Amino acid sequence: DAGVIQSPRHEVTEMGQEVTLRCKPISGHDYLFWYRQTMMRGLELLIYFNNNVPIDDSGMPEDRFSAKMPNASFSTLKIQPSEPRDSAVYFCASSFGQRYGYTFGSGTRLTVV
C-alpha cells in the first residue's frame, strides 16, 4: 500500500482565499484523523471520522474550518476564508480500529500570506 496520501505538499495562499487540503487514507482503514502541527500547540486534533461519519469535531478552531469524507477513500479539509494564523502543517492519519497507532501522511504545509 502507498500509505496515507496527502495533497498538496505545500500550499501558499493569500489571506481570504479558500484552501482545500486532500487526503486518501489506507485502504481498509475505518478511522481518519486530521491534525494540525504548530510550534505553539504541537500536534492538535482537529476532527476525526469513523466509517466516513464525523465523530468529534471539537478541535476545529472556527466555523471557517470544515471537513468532509464523502467515501472511504477520500477526505477534505477546507478553510474559507483563510487567515495568516492558519499557517501550519496539516496532517491526515488513518487507522484500522482505534486501539493501536495511526499511520500519518507526509502533511501539507500551508502558508497564508
Added chain:
Amino acid sequence: DQQVKQNSPSLSVQEGRISILNCDYTNSMFDYFLWYKKYPAEGPTFLISISSIKDKNEDGRFTVFLNKSAKHLSLHIVPSQPGDSAVYFCAAKNQAGTALIFGKGTTLSVSS
C-alpha cells in the same frame, strides 16, 4: 489545558549514550500510550507503545517505562545513534474511544 506534556523542547546526546525523553499526563483515564518519531518534511511514524497494565515495554534499542502513580512515562534509547535525531511525540488515549492526544514534542539531537 494540555493533557499530555513534554516539558523539554529539546535534548542533545552524544552517540552511544542513553537518550531519555520524558512525558507527563494529567488524565487518569488514559490507558494506552505511544511514542511517535518525526523527521523533517515527513509525517510522524509509530515507534513503540505501552498499555497501562504494563510498566515496561522493549523493542530493540527502545524501551518505554510507565509510572502510573506519577502519571509519567519515559522513552529510553540505548545506544543513541545519529539517525535517531528527530522530533519525538508522546501520545495517549483512553478506552472511551477518543482520538490520540499528543504532546508538543521533544527534538532529540544525537551528535557523533
